[in-house]
Amino acid sequence: MFQFFCCRANITVPVRSLSLYPRCNKTADIWRLSRWYSSPGSNAYSSSRQPGNAVSRIWSFTQGAVRQSTARTSKPPGVALRFILGPAVLTVSARLFCHVAYCEADVNNNTPVEVVAKNPVPEFKWHILWEFVKPQLFALIGAVVLAFGAAILNIQIPLILGDLVNVVARYLREHTRSYVQEIRGPALKLLGLYGIQGLLTSGYIILLSRVGERVAADMRKTLFASLLRQDVAFFDANKTGQLVNRLTADIQEFKSSFKLVISQGLRSVTQTVGCFVSLYIISPKLTGLTVVVLPCLVGAGALIGSVLRKLSRLAQEQVAKATGVADEALGNVRTVKAFAMEERELQLYAYEVDKSCEMNENLGAGIAVFQGLSNIALNCIVLGTIFAGGTLISNNEMSPGDLMSFLVASQTVQRSLASISILFGQMVRGISSGARVFEYLSLKPTIPLSGGGRIPYHSLTGRVDFLNISFSYPTRPGHQILNKFNLTLPPCKTVAIVGESGGGKSTVASLLERFYDPTGGVIMLDGLDIRTLDLSWLRGQVIGFINQEPVLFGSSIMENIRFGRPEATDAEVINAAKQANAHGFITGFPDGYNTVVGERGVTLSGGQKQRVAIARALIKNPSILVLDEATSALDAESERVVQEALDRATRGRTVLIIAHRLSTIQGADLICVMSNGRIVEVR
Numbered sequence: 175m176f177q178f179f180c181c182r183a184n185i186t187v188p189v190r191s192l193s194l195y196p197r198c199n200k201t202a203d204i205w206r207l208s209r210w211y212s213s214p215g216s217n218a219y220s221s222s223r224q225p226g227n228a229v230s231r232i233w234s235f236t237q238g239a240v241r242q243s244t245a246r247t248s249k250p251p252g253v254a255l256r257f258i259l260g261p262a263v264l265t266v267s268a269r270l271f272c273h274v275a276y277c278e279a280d281v282n283n284n285t286p287v288e289v290v291a292k293n294p295v296p297e298f299k300w301h302i303l304w305e306f307v308k309p310q311l312f313a314l315i316g317a318v319v320l321a322f323g324a325a326i327l328n329i330q331i332p333l334i335l336g337d338l339v340n341v342v343a344r345y346l347r348e349h350t351r352s353y354v355q356e357i358r359g360p361a362l363k364l365l366g367l368y369g370i371q372g373l374l375t376s377g378y379i380i381l382l383s384r385v386g387e388r389v390a391a392d393m394r395k396t397l398f399a400s401l402l403r404q405d406v407a408f409f410d411a412n413k414t415g416q417l418v419n420r421l422t423a424d425i426q427e428f429k430s431s432f433k434l435v436i437s438q439g440l441r442s443v444t445q446t447v448g449c450f451v452s453l454y455i456i457s458p459k460l461t462g463l464t465v466v467v468l469p470c471l472v473g474a475g476a477l478i479g480s481v482l483r484k485l486s487r488l489a490q491e492q493v494a495k496a497t498g499v500a501d502e503a504l505g506n507v508r509t510v511k512a513f514a515m516e517e518r519e520l521q522l523y524a525y526e527v528d529k530s531c532e533m534n535e536n537l538g539a540g541i542a543v544f545q546g547l548s549n550i551a552l553n554c555i556v557l558g559t560i561f562a563g564g565t566l567i568s569n570n571e572m573s574p575g576d577l578m579s580f581l582v583a584s585q586t587v588q589r590s591l592a593s594i595s596i597l598f599g600q601m602v603r604g605i606s607s608g609a610r611v612f613e614y615l616s617l618k619p620t621i622p623l624s625g626g627g628r629i630p631y632h633s634l635t636g637r638v639d640f641l642n643i644s645f646s647y648p649t650r651p652g653h654q655i656l657n658k659f660n661l662t663l664p665p666c667k668t669v670a671i672v673g674e675s676g677g678g679k680s681t682v683a684s685l686l687e688r689f690y691d692p693t694g695g696v697i698m699l700d701g702l703d704i705r706t707l708d709l710s711w712l713r714g715q716v717i718g719f720i721n722q723e724p725v726l727f728g729s730s731i732m733e734n735i736r737f738g739r740p741e742a743t744d745a746e747v748i749n750a751a752k753q754a755n756a757h758g759f760i761t762g763f764p765d766g767y768n769t770v771v772g773e774r775g776v777t778l779s780g781g782q783k784q785r786v787a788i789a790r791a792l793i794k795n796p797s798i799l800v801l802d803e804a805t806s807a808l809d810a811e812s813e814r815v816v817q818e819a820l821d822r823a824t825r826g827r828t829v830l831i832i833a834h835r836l837s838t839i840q841g842a843d844l845i846c847v848m849s850n851g852r853i854v855e856v857r
């Protein structure tokens with residue numbers, strides 16, 4: 175018994191290291207791995223020969239147990255019991271390995287779903303899921319059938335193992351018949367079952383992973399398209415990080431849950447029911463005992479597991495908090511350095527990391543206690559079954575093979591019940607992730623991107639009228655920004671708006687771009703309400719927008735300028751750059767137009783960035799140009815160069831300039847002073 179427990183203690187070492195293996199952090203990976211190791215029809219036997227892994231240790235121990243038990247054959251029931259003990263221990267050890275790996279997998283699940291689940295959980299919409307699953311229906315049905323087949327075979331395996339043991343026990347007792355002849359039948363049958371079970375398992379995993387990946391890819395594309403379609407107001411109200419999380423972590427979590435629930439759920443339920451029937455047929459008395467003990471143990475395990483999962487979630491949230499501190503400091507590293515705040519940022523980060531370290535240590539202690547308790551409980555079950563079964567064998571109420579079958583089947587039930595309890599938690603997480611994804615899939619923007627009329631280019635004058643505009647931002651409905659605002663931008667003229675900071679000047683530009691619709695009044699383009707015009711045409715071809723902080727993409731200068739009109743030729747890009755006073759500095763770079771500008775254009779100066787942004791706006795040859803403080807962030811020299819570019823760019827267009835300083839609006843035909851959300855003076 176001492177040896178028995180010692181070996182159990184050894185088993186947990188590789189299991190812990192398994193969970194540390196980077197590719198095995200996710201429940202799905204560890205689960206798959208643990209199933210592969212422990213499934214009777216899997217490659218566990220071949221794996222067990224590989225030196226140094228957990229199953230190898232289990233195997234060596236079992237072989238020792240078998241050798242010991244068979245070496246000391248004396249009385250028939252004792253012989254049989256000892257003979258059973260070895261393989262039974264192998265099975266139990268494998269189950270134990272699997273069980274421990276389960277627990278590890280679950281409590282070490284790193285998916286930061288709960289971290290992003292601060293919003294109220296939206297409703298899961300089955301009809302949307304159906305739309306994604308429909309194209310994969312045949313593959314899904316195939317996977318379900320194969321998984322069901324594998325589960326049915328798993329129920330058969332303990333019974334045939336029992337037959338095998340009976341043959342061996344009979345041979346040891348009687349020594350009369352040919353051992354090879356007798357064992358060949360059940361052994362070949364078992365081998366065949368292992369083979370078929372392996373094929374079915376591979377088949378359903380391949381099909382299911384295909385279904386899962388395709389459903390997830392479709393979801394990602396649809397969600398991304400839906401997010402891009404949303405109004406600017408939507409992005410005012412939602413953090414980019416959370417939106418990206420829905421595209422990544424939530425879909426990942428949903429995909430894992432979807433695959434696990436279908437394959438393992440089906441398998442576990444089938445195996446539980448089937449093995450319980452087998453147990454009852456083998457021995458109603460022993461089954462009665464199991465029915466009382468197993469659910470209690472699994473229930474207790476599930477309870478402790480849920481506490482550990484909660485601890486794990488809190489620890490993950492803390493890790494995310496620490497990451498947030500690092501992310502902010504690194505993202506704003508220039509500001510941190512400019513204020514010599516490196517030490518303070520380090521302290522902040524260290525504080526959060528220490529907290530997460532403490533929480534993870536507590537979690538580790540919880541896992542250790544849980545593993546210790548489950549080891550004891552599982553070993554006691556085996557011991558109890560062998561004890562009770564041995565009594566039945568000595569009373570001739572049961573054969574050794576039956577006891578073997580019983581042990582294996584009861585372990586299958588135990589494993590299946592444990593997996594159902596874990597699956598339940600996984601399903602809840604998957605459903606809430608799916609609901610978060612579906613919430614934005616079905617969200618309709620209030621300002622549709624396309625549809626509506628277009629004014630032919632040759633007849634477009636570019637006159638804009640703001641008539642009695644009232645507006646407050648959707649995120650601050652009580653705060654009126656514009657109040658009976660009236661303004662006309664005559665065709666091919668430059669109108670400047672000046673006024674106090676926060677007075678609503680940029681808001682006027684946002685309304686013209688239809689980032690928002692006014693709450694009252696109407697904006698007209700050439701006498702037509704802009705709400706009746708095609709929005710993608712309006713933004714893509716009519717209005718050019720240049721603001722104070724131009725944002726470039728992390729690609730080449732050529733691609734950044736072409737972003738204004740994707741079909742533009744290289745010559746047109748260069749021409750736009752020349753108009754924007756940018757050609758000179760671009761050709762000065764070793765890679766010229768192929769120079770990659772870095773994240774958000776960080777490798778260019780403010781003035782250079784602004785000129786690339788002007789070229790990007792000019793390349794679409796807009797009839798209306800909006801310059802929102804386009805030069806206010808630049809130093810005097812850059813401002814001069816950019817202003818030159820702007821003077822050239824504004825010729826022959828309707829221009830709206832939003833500015834603080836009069837120096838930037840010298841060429842304006844009309845200067846409008848804004849106060850209290852309306853124009854109060856025109857010069």
Ligand SMILES: Nc1ncnc2c1ncn2[C@@H]1O[C@H](COP(=O)(O)OP(=O)(O)OP(=O)(O)O)[C@@H](O)[C@H]1O
Nearest residue numbers: 410647649650655674675676677678679680681682
């Ligand atoms: N997306 C938004 N959501 C809610 N309120 C906003 C939003 N953008 C701006 N505001 C608020 O609207 C008001 C007008 O802002 P706006 O940017 O139009 O002012 P501005 O006159 O251009 O200021 P500045 O000259 O300082 O750029 C401000 O009180 C501002 O806080």
